[in-house]
Amino acid sequence: MEQVAVAKTNGCKRKHDIYTTNHLKSSSSENNDDNSSELYYTEEESDDDDPTGFGLYGKITTAQLREALEESIPATESLDTTTTELERLLYKHYEDHIVYLESTETIETSGFPYIIMFHSFKKYASQLCHYTDMLFQSAIHYGGDICFAVTDFENYEAVLHYRPGNEAYWKRYKKLGFNKHRWPDVYAVDTDHRIYQLVGPLNEVTLKQFSLKLMNGELFKSEPLPEDDEDGFVRVCVAENFEQLVLKSDIDILLVLYGEKCPCSFALMPILEEVGNLLQDEDIIIVKMNAEANYLPLQYYAWYYPTIYYIRRNNKTNLVEYCGCTRTVQDIITFIARHSTDDLLDFNRHGKPRYD
Template sequence: MRAIVVLAACLASILASGDVLELTDSNWEDSIKTHEIALVKFYAPWCGHCKRLAPEFDKAAIKLKANDPPVSLIKVDCTTEKETCGKFDVKGFPTLKIFRHGAAAQDYDGPRDADGIVKYMRGQSGPSAKELKTQAEFDKFTGGDESVVIGFFEGESKLKDSFLKVADTERDRFAFGYTTNKDIIKKAGYSDDVVVYNPKKLHNKFDPNEFKYDGNYDTDKIKQFLVHETVGLAGIRTQGNLFQFEKKPLAIVYYNVDYIKDPKGSNYWRNRVLKVAQEYKRKVHFAVSNKEEFSSEIEQNGLGERKDSDKPIVVILTDEGKFPMDNEFSIDNLKAHVEEVISGNLEPHMKSEPVPEEQGDLKVAVGKNFKELILDSDKDVLIEFYAPWCGHCKQLAPKYEELATKLAKEDVIIAKMDATANDVPPLFEVRGFPTIFWLPKNNKKNPMSYNSGREVKDFIKFIAEHSTDGLKGYDKAGKKKKTEL
């Protein structure tokens, strides 16, 4: 009887807190083991990162509650539930962990937006590809509000083997299902095929509702198909699927995209983007994104002054830079802006510090002089991207200055750039500080990440080994050459 009372109290506590379940020290042990798979957020109410994650966590919980099998999203307040948080060695907030049947299985290292959380956790639950044995199961799997990947196989085949291998490696990114039921296969009209089904909310007259893979059983080709050929002419770009929108030129149209609260308004603007996109197939890529979700990106792309506009705002990203559209959104204006960009008639938007009036041995690159100083120079270049507040950058600074002084007479540029005050060119991927790249003078389009030591001798050894024409004062091993008498 006591066990029933305890269980009832646990359930009452859980149900009272909505789609995200809130557990405490008193009910943790009894409750966590009832969940086949759960994502637990250990947080503190005062934590800024926790506050930003909270609405995304809430939205993800709604979708994952209906998953098959259900995925529970749970939160634990570490300012009050210190026993539970201490048990899992929580030292920072938020800390996210995946639990299976009550046991901590792994740390969560996936996206922090709702769509990304949903995709990642769906990939962690059940088999990597769900077998759809009945028409009802098939209809339920393909009738949700997310795109799904379906394999149709009447028997054993090489394509099926490859499909299951892809599902194992890509389960964090896509939802996979397959069927061998002949009636389902006949009704669908596919056989030994891989097909991506888009949800009804995204159906339009410009794209097919289903994307069929036409390649062989090569797993890499199947992955490329899923990543690059299934979003349509103007896909819904979120923080969770950025990997599907890496091809350039990419025209991003920001507005209040929300297919839950405002599907009609979302489609109204997207259809206008699609009308332009159909004229530039494989020449320019298009996407629509939610303005609130990408507010910081909007600022970075030179559209900060227009982010409160009632109409969509646009930027086109190319290998040369960012091209925000100044004119008010319309089909004609969007098309005209695309034409201007691909014709090379516009200068890219550039966040930049003033160009230094004088340069020392250590060159200072900024947004406005980067092309001339770094990319167009006839010398090899070592470039450091740093942040003024970065402790590691501060430790490196005197050594980097010394390096520049020692190599001042060599055919190499030693340069630095404040990546917080200047736009980093698209050619470089900078995710932390300091990040250092090597650019040979004859191949500036393929920068090499510098991952060696950070003492002056380490830099010299690397540069001596990789310099295009060799160094005058050092041999290939980085040893100082003897001066002839």
């Protein structure tokens, strides 16, 4: 008997291959007496046999089979009883190319990388269609290898385990309310849950380039591991040894993120060497990293160069950023002394030398 409905799930995608039953309707129109149109009957089969798979036994009429088929074919408009209005809208316009996320569980279990667009989609999806249309163009090209999703700003922590900005930033956002002209935030998440934010202009071209880089593994780049530099005053960090050198360190870290072509970064390098020399007996490591050439976890991003963070050994997620107007040797030592986990041996908390 011809199969009339097939539902497939492939990775993160949901595809409904529904074959129409017009041939049944046309056959019934040719025969006005549906009850006399016998589609299956055999004397040898027992009444318990069900070759149709629809719970029909013995003599089967066209009307019976058509009713069973209509009940078995999923209603694409309603999808299921738990589907939200936003999901219905996404399916109506983009089918299974764009999904809505509310947590990280889907990402962790799908086995696919994701491109996720954050805005106020749940309430204002119809006013943000120009952004979902951009995402749809990338989904058409790369949907076989990447899942494309939208979600709301309020789901940052649930989806990414991260929320940008501080409390003042979010209070201001809520006070200002919805703004359809504000660009969405777009992130790539790979199968190892490494997260990379799209920075710069947002349009169809940049989204496609961003998707292609994710697919080819070009977003999470690293310079080659440096030669052994443990005897130097400033350690060199790359993406490949960032976890071991910074995240797993059992002493405090002064992390300097620089740009290779940034003149301020270039001027800072000899100052760091001198600071490292003066603090060589302290339980502190000074680390520098070319942030333009190496992937960094999202919370360590450098939005300008040089960016200086102090990272305490017992609190790796609470970064203290250096915000001083000048970056002299004394300025940096004072910053370190003020925020170090333990008192320095040679400097007090104000960065002044101790005179025992």
